[in-house]
Amino acid sequence: MAYRETEKMRQRKAQARQKIIESTWECVADGGFQSARVTRIAGLAGVATGTIYRHFESREDLFAEIFRLATQREVDKVAEALAITGNAVQRLDHALRHFAQRALKGPMKAWALIAEPVDPKVEEERLAYRRAYANLFEQAIRDGIAEGTIPDQNTRLAATCLVGAISEALVGPLSPTQTSELPDNDNNDNELVDTIVCFCLRGLTGTRS
CATH class of the missing domain: 1.10.10 (Arc Repressor Mutant, subunit A)
Known part of the structure; x- marks a missing residue:
């Protein structure tokens, strides 16, 4: 039986x-x-x-699953942040700011998801989710071009640049060796977030938001 x-x-x-x-x-x-x-x-x-x-099946498979679940939560948060009322530039400002602030509030979690050296299976997931973020930003940029708040440009490349810029800008501040040496200072975090968002939006629009 x-x-x-x-x-x-x-x-x-x-x-x-x-x-x-x-x-x-x-x-x-x-x-x-x-x-x-x-x-x-x-x-x-x-x-x-x-x-x-x-x-x-393996430790790597477990880590890949953890990465998928954790990063999907962050992608969903960005999607929620982009869904606010406003023009595309305002929505992108809100989403980029939200992304950076969440990362700085949970630096070890964000470091693990954004920059920590990981196994190849996890790195594959990281690349897939970078594309997921880019897809969200690309749609917002398309909306901005259609409504006239963002000049015409290659939306796929522009969205990829946004993901790269915000991720790279956060690598240093999120690094365990640096966060352990820096005081907990909301003013420093706010300045960092403002600078990142300003840089990204200038790149998109040619003007400061």
């Missing part, structure tokens, strides 16, 4: 998988992907190390 998994067992497996995911993200949020050791994850999740590999 063939083995049939019961609903209770499926729920138990789903709960174990979710706990592994939550524990992994807890490790990443605390010290980046480098601190997310399988033994530590298993301990936090309350499962055996072998249980992790029953849900994920």
Whole structure:
């Protein structure tokens, strides 16, 4: 007689998988992907190390899943920020500012998602989500060109430049070696965000927003 998994067992497996995911993200949020050791994850999740590999083929597969889930949340936040009432420049200002502010409020999480050296599978996910951000920005730029608030230009390249500019500008401030040495100063963060957003919008419009 063939083995049939019961609903209770499926729920138990789903709960174990979710706990592994939550524990992994807890490790990443605390010290980046480098601190997310399988033994530590298993301990936090309350499962055996072998249980992790029953849900994920490898450590890299687990990390790729964590990256997908965490970054999708950030992409969704950018989409929400772009959905405000206003012209395209105002919406892009709001979205870029929101992105940078969220990153600076959770520097270790943002560092892990934006710049931390990672395995190839995770890097593939990073590239895919950079394209996701660019897609959102590209549509907003198209809207701006249509309404006359943004001059005509290559929207795909412009959107890619926005993603690159804001990501690169945040690498230094988010770096664990730098954040550990700098005082917690909202004024510094506000100045940084203002400078990044100003640079991006000048590049798009040729004028300061």
